[in-house]
Amino acid sequence: MPRVASAAAEHIGAQIVGARTRRKMTQDQLAAATGIDSSNIRSYEGGRATxxxxxxxxxxxxxxxxxxxxxDGLTLAHFSASGRRAS
Incomplete structure (x- = not known):
């Protein structure tokens, strides 16, 4: 079953991307530093997994x-029943 993006996962993923790019790290460097598979890092950053x-x-x-x-900025609205936050 493919992973489905949620507003909460997308928000957390964007926070990870921002912190990683401020550190001038690649996804592969982050994966190596954490011991987490790079495909999982991509899934977190893409909002496909929390x-x-x-x-x-x-x-x-x-x-x-x-x-x-x-x-930061994560609210209950990110966890709505539809899985998507209204804009």
Missing amino acids: PSIHTLIRIATALDVEPGSLL
Whole structure:
């Protein structure tokens, strides 16, 4: 079954991309620094999967940011029944 994007996953993914690009890291470098497969990094950044708390902390540590910063701006609206946030 293909992974389906959700508004929450997309939001977290965008936060990861922003932190990674500020650090001038590639997805492969982030994968190596975290021990997470690069295909999973791509899925998180693309909003097709939501990282677990443990994985989020591993990513944040590698990016030298607080784990909570990857959740900044996330609201209950991101978890609506439709899985998509209204614009």
